[in-house]
Amino acid sequence: MPKYYTSGEFAKKAHVSIRTIRYYDQKNLLKPSTHTTSGARRYTDADFAKLQQILLLKYLGFSLSDIREMTLGSGDRQLLLDSLQIQKRLVEERLKEMQNVATAIDSTSSTLKAGQEVDWSKMLDLIHLTSMNQSLSTQYQNASNISARIRLHRDYSLNKEGWFHWLFKQLDLKPGMKILELGAGNGALWSQNLDKLPKGLTIVLSDISEGILADAKNEIGDNSEFQYAVFDAQKIPFADNTFDLVIANHMLFYCDDIPKTLKEVRGVMKKGASFACATYSKRHMHEITDLVQEFNPEIVLSSTNLYDRFGLDNGAEILSKDFADISCHKYQDAIELSESTPVISYILSCHGNQNAILLDHYNEFKNYVDEKVSGGFHITKDVGYFICKKT
Known part of the structure; x- marks a missing residue:
C-alpha cells in the first residue's frame, strides 16, 4: 500500500x-x-x-x-525517465553557462580594481550570459520533442540500418569536399557516422537554434572538420559558389519562404554541386493521425501539413524552378510495436492542439491507446530524399 x-x-x-x-x-x-x-x-x-x-x-x-501540457503522462515511468535525462543535460549546460558568467565577472572586477579602462563590450557578453531562461526553455522543449521522436524510430523500426546511416551512405562524400547542412539539429547525421568521414572535409552545421547546435557540438566532440553557425536558412551568410554539397534533412518545410530559401541554397553552391533534401509524404505515419482522430476528431497533430509545403509528392516540381537532374530515393522502413508509451510520447511531442485537448482526459486516452496497440500496431513510413544539381 x-x-x-x-x-x-x-x-x-x-x-x-x-x-x-x-x-x-x-x-x-x-x-x-x-x-x-x-x-x-x-x-x-x-x-x-x-x-x-x-x-x-x-x-x-x-x-x-x-507546464501543464508538458507534464502530461509524467506518471509513466519511461516518460519520466526521458524527462530526467533531458533535465540532466540542461543542468549541465546551465553549469557551463554559470561558470562563464563567473569568469566574466572576475575579469571585469580585476580590471576595475587595477584602475584600468573597462572594455564595456564585455558587459554585453555578460548580459547575454545572464539572460538564458528563454533559450533554456526552448532547448528543453526541442530536446523533449526530438527525444520522443528518436526513441520511436530507433527502437521500433524494422530497417535496422537506421535513417542516418542510410542517408549518409547515399551522400557519397569525397575527400576535400565543403559541405553545408541546414537545420542540422543535434548533428545526428554526423555523430552516428564519424568513423566513416573521408579526409579533409569542411563541414558547416547550421541551425536557427543556438541551444540545439550546442547539443550537436557535445555529440560530435572535438573534431576540426566541423564548424557551427547560427542563422536562418532564408539568409545564408556565405559567399556564392562556396559549397560542393548542401543538405536539408527534413527542414525545408519549416521555412516560411521556401522559394527564397532555395535561391539562397543555389547561390552558395558551386557549379555542378549537389543539393540533398529529405522529406516525407502524406502517407508517412498516417496511422498515428488516424489513432488520435478516432479518439477525438478535434485533435490536430500539426496546424500545417508539412508534406503539402514540401513533400515527396510535390518536391520535384518545387525544386525544378532552381535545380536540374532531380531524382527521388526512398528509404524502405516501417514501425511495429505493441506498447503504448512510445506512441503516446510521440503524440505529445507534436506541434498541434493534442496536449490541450488531452489535459483532462489523459488516463482515458492512455487506456484507449493501450487497447489499440496491445495486439500489435503497424506504422507506415514513406520517407526519402531528393538529390539535384546546380546547373
Missing part, C-alpha cells in the same frame, strides 16, 4: 508552501493522488516526481500553462 501524505506533510517534505500545493491543484498542475471521505487532499511518493518536473520547468522559464 502506498504511503499517503497530507497537504502539509507533502509541502514540508518538498520544501514548498501549502499555498503552492493548493495553487497547483487549482490550476490542474498537480492533483492529489486521492481524497479522504471528507475531501482532504492526500499525496503519495509518486507525486514528488511530477512536482520535481513542475519546479524544474518553472525554473527554466516556462509558464504554468505550458
